[in-house]
Amino acid sequence: MIDATEQINAVRRQLGRRVLEAGEARVMTISQTYDAPLEDVWDACTNAERIPRWFLPVSGDLRLHGRYQLEGNAGGTVERCDPPKSFAATWEFGGEVSWIEVRLTPVESGRTRFELEHVAHVDQERWDQFGPGALGVGWDLGLLGLASHLAADGSGVTPQESEAWMVSEQGRQFVTASSERWGEASVADGTDAGQARAAMERTTAFYTGAPTT
Template identity: 90%
Template sequence: MIDATEQINAVRRQLGRRVLEAGEARVMTISQTYDAPLEDLWDACTNAERIPRWFMPISGDLRLDGRYQLKGNAGGTIERCDPPKGFAATWEFGGEVSWIEVRLTPVGDDRTRFELEHVAHVDQERWDQFGPGAVGVGWDLALLGLASYLAADGSGVTPEEGEAWSVSEQGRQFVTASSERWGEASVADGTDAEAARGAAERTTAFYTGAPPA
């Protein structure tokens, strides 16, 4: 794994809102610029053989209107595809449907900005309890996996290595820092600072198993 503090600082996190047919939804955006050309980053994000090396095992038909399934996690339908610039898909998990969109933008000749937008209807009680970190920490871990994969020799991180790291002291520190940064993004979006801090602490406790302060 790459340096956790460096990775936390390399990521930008932002929150917003959007009105959909079913009502107002929360919009979470996370982004990072990688030392990889556009075509290579696109392939890393869409090739079924490469995705498990930094994210999760995936199955299905990875094409427009195809269905995908991440092992033990979300599945959905690929709704838009514009290679190598990005794609959009539903994110179906736990009986709920939200939406993700990935956008890739070249930065110079050999760097690419990765931006993921996750749009979801979230009830106020759940938002008050955990805030954006409930989903945001997971995406932070995904971007960490992608950064580690691109910085290595292409072999990626095995599930066993990832699991061991997640329960290590560095892994717990990474989750804590991610929760705190999402709490800061929540405050910037208008949430009361004390409420955002409490939600961040509960999110950290959820991911690490440690009781909140």
């Protein structure tokens, strides 16, 4: 498994807002640069045979206007696709609809910058309770899985191995650090520091089972 501290530090996390037809939405952006060529990262993110190796089993039609379903998680419709640069889709889960967009950019030395934007209407009560970490920790785990899958030294792990790692001490430390970083992003976005800290602790407890203070 990739070093947890190194992975946490390799990821950039930002928050913002966007006005949609249904009103103001929260925008979460998470990004990382991988030591892999653009075409390989694109294939890892769009190939139904590779996605389960680092994320979740997926079924459906992974083409423009096709429907997809991630096992035990979200499904949706592919709304835009510009291979090998970007794709966008609805993210439908628990009766709610949000939107994701993945953008890939080649950078120096044959590396690729992966950026995922998640746009969602989140009611204030739920935001106050858990903050951005409710979604953000999950995406951090996704980027960790992709990093492991793309590792040049072949150190990739299966999702099943990742589940076991999640309940290990290192896994709990990773989730805690991710939750803390999303709390910091929330403060940078204007949230009161005490409120952000309380939401971060509730999110950490949700993922790790640790008691809140």
